[in-house]
Amino acid sequence: GPDRFYMIAMVGLSIVVAAAVMAALLARRLTSSIRNLADIAAAIGRVELDELRLPRASRVRELDELARAFALSLRTIGAFATYVPRQLVRQLLAVDPADRPPSEQRELTVMFTDLSGFSRLAEHLSAEETARLLNDHFRRLTACIVAEGGTVDKFLGDAVMAFWGAPERQADHAARAIRAALAMQEAYGDDPLLRDHGLGLRIGLHTGTVLVGDIGTAERLNYTIVGDAVNVAARLVDLGHQAGGGREVVVLLSETTVHAAGAEPIVEDLGDQQMRGRFRAQRVYRLPRRPLPDADLNVSLTHLTPHP
Incomplete structure (x- = not known):
């Protein structure tokens, strides 16, 4: 009867709402994980490693494997960055190799x-x-x-x-x-x-x-x-x-x-x-010892007076 139809409709609507909520939560979690990995990738590209944390683990297998790969890359690049001047790497990356x-x-x-x-x-x-x-x-x-x-x-x-x-x-x-x-x-x-x-x-x-x-x-x-x-x-x-x-x-x-x-x-x-x-x-x-000049990097040193 109508009551049974109403009950089935409400159950179906509840399932749809629950599925939508779960999908939204999953999408938010996936978006957060992907954004975290994107931020890490951008920081690696800038050779800014000091403040980086290892990527978060994920319950999604593919994202978790990607996070593990990023963590390995981060440790590898960190090891190399210990031996290569970072400012030199940044300057070289800013120039097209060609x-x-x-x-x-x-x-x-x-x-x-x-x-x-x-x-x-x-x-x-x-x-x-x-x-x-x-x-x-x-x-x-x-x-x-x-x-x-x-x-x-x-x-x-x-x-x-x-x-x-x-x-x-x-x-x-x-x-x-x-x-x-x-x-x-x-x-x-x-x-x-x-x-x-x-x-x-x-x-x-x-x-x-x-x-x-x-x-x-x-x-x-x-x-x-x-x-x-x-x-x-x-x-x-x-x-x-x-x-x-x-x-x-x-x-x-x-x-x-x-x-x-x-x-x-x-x-x-x-x-x-x-x-x-x-x-x-x-x-x-x-060069006699003197206080540091308070000057812009692009100006000459001729404005300084000799140190007595």
């Missing part, structure tokens, strides 16, 4: 640093203490380099090699390198690492033409620089060991770096200096 030649001649500014006295100190430290000290040292130097848009090329023992002007072209690469050196002077101004251990930080800056790009083999490539300008920056560090005592920061610059940055008013002219392995003496300048 537009980037394997290597090219370009004028850059090269920085070398060396921790004077560290080898002697390491003889009295455990392996763990040595690693902890070096990691802290590299962290601080790298922060100064990256803040000025530089590329950390490699760590060599307790030394750091970096450069400005590639892969991103920077018309003010020399000024950026000098500001990074100034930041290092501030970071180590009265630092216990130098004071308590009798160490000294030596920094060399040179501007010149180098070959920059992918150097190596198909099995192992390095984005690096090759050329005499690299040797000159390293020789300036060697000269820096003779220019000051242990517990201080000594920054030596070549004439080309000083001129390129317009930094003549803020440096001390040391005259022509004979560097190891060089046939001719070269003009060398020293």
Whole structure:
């Protein structure tokens, strides 16, 4: 009768409503899972890994398998990111590979640093203490380099090699390198690492033409620089060991770096200096310690007055 028909209709309507609610909940859950995976993929593309969490597990088999694959990718990329400078990866990803030649001649500014006295100190430290000290040292130097848009090329023992002007072209690469050196002077101004251990930080800056790009083999490539300008920056560090005592920061610059940055008013002219392995003496300048310039990255350093 009518009552039975009404009851069947209500049951059917209840089933439809329940199915619609379940479908909406399932769609919301699927959408949330897919959005989570999309956010992770976008962050991986930007090489922003520090804040990422592993993707959530899903009761949907296909989504759960996808989440597991993303988690594996995240761990793999995180491992590689430990060994490859992230800012370099971001810069290389921003350039179409078809537009980037394997290597090219370009004028850059090269920085070398060396921790004077560290080898002697390491003889009295455990392996763990040595690693902890070096990691802290590299962290601080790298922060100064990256803040000025530089590329950390490699760590060599307790030394750091970096450069400005590639892969991103920077018309003010020399000024950026000098500001990074100034930041290092501030970071180590009265630092216990130098004071308590009798160490000294030596920094060399040179501007010149180098070959920059992918150097190596198909099995192992390095984005690096090759050329005499690299040797000159390293020789300036060697000269820096003779220019000051242990517990201080000594920054030596070549004439080309000083001129390129317009930094003549803020440096001390040391005259022509004979560097190891060089046939001719070269003009060398020293950067006195001073407060960091409060200036935009694109302006020259000539507005600064010499430090007394």
